[in-house]
């Protein structure tokens with residue numbers, strides 16, 4: 001699989017502190033404000049419902065953006081169907097130029113925002129399929145906000161975000 005480290009350069013910054021590890025239950029209250037940027041991994045929020053409906057758990061997800069939960073789910077608190085996840089953090093580009101992004105074999109819905117701009121929106125229930133390709137022009141060394149949403153309706157649950165920098169590598 002591609003990873004942010006491999007594709008966007010050496011650094012892969014999440015906007016949350018190293019002190020937050022693993023996934024913690026959220027007992028019906030707002031999440032604390034994010035600590036200063038440090039560490040690796042995107043911050044994940046896990047919801048019951050297919051539209052980020054009811055926050056149940058949150059924490060740093062060091063696995064990145066490639067998951068295959070098969071017929072299961074990411075955390076027990078959200079069950080195995082009708083759940084959704086939002087990952088947020090920052091990435092740093094290695095090169096200056098146009099990066100391409102796509103979701104590979106996502107099941108079900110996915111969408112991607114980079115620097116606040118939605119560049120992939122495939123927010124529908126569907127069998128595994130590749131999304132359209134979205135692009136973002138990035139500058140080397142700059143940090144960019146990234147936000148990835150996912151939901152599973154029923155049955156299989158998987159998502160994988162891939163990126164390419166065509167001058168040096170494709171999908």
Ligand SMILES: [Ca+2]
Nearest residue numbers: 107154155156
């Ligand atoms: Ca599914």
